[in-house]
Amino acid sequence: MIEPVLNTARExxxxxxxxxxxxxxSIRSGRATPALVENIVIMAYGGSQKLRVLEMATITTMDAKTIVIAPYDVSTLADIEKGIQIASTGxxxxxxxxxxxITIPPLSAERRGEYIKLAKVKLEAGKVMVRQVRAEAMKEFKKLVSEDEQKxxxxxxxxxxxxxxxxxDSMGVHKEAELLQI
Structure with missing residues (x-):
């Protein structure tokens, strides 16, 4: 009885x-990665369709500071450009x-600090999700098994x-080091 609950919790x-x-x-680190733009939602084809950049184009990095977006349909070029500008990504x-x-500008010290705080907020949200799963599993044990098995x-x-x-925590340390790297 313990294994199914444990496997569900793990998943x-x-x-x-x-x-x-x-x-x-999706947090900018001063280095070009496709993840910075791939999930930006674009109003394409005159606003009739909402699509992510990833669904509309090939996204590559030319070098450490440049992202290149090649739309599948050249007529969506202006829509993608406008969507990225509206997205407030900087x-x-x-x-x-x-x-x-897209040339990635270097991050200022102030902006790096803001991104580190944002990363910590996102990490804490992840920890909360993990703890909620733990609480659900504990409730399941109380319902399904004896007290010894429950413990x-x-x-x-x-x-x-x-x-x-x-x-x-390891992901957080890695992201913070990435953000502090100049």
Missing amino acids: KMKKAIDVTRNDLS LTPVVDRDIIR HGERLVQELTDEMIAEL
Whole structure:
């Protein structure tokens, strides 16, 4: 009876970590990555469709400071440019024939501090999600198993929770180091 609850909790915790990893990847670090623009929603084809940049174009990095966006349909070039400008990412797209180039400006010390705080907020949200999964698993144990098995299950879930929180902490340390790198 313990294993199914534990497996469900493990899967939900991994999903929470994936969500947090995705959130952290969208925080600008001064280095060009496709994740900075791929999830920006664009009003394409005269505003009739909402699409993410990832669905409309190939996104590559030319070098450590330049993102290149090559739309599948050249007629959406202006829509993508406008969507990136509206998204308040601090990025400035430049149309160059049938592609868009985005040069990543260096981060100021103040902006780095803001991004580190934002990363910590996103990490804390991830930890909260993991803890909520732990609480759900503990409730399941109370409903399904005897008191001895419940204690054993709770210990296993706590170990799993500690492992997942440690992974989130590691992601946070990595992101902070990335943000502080000049």
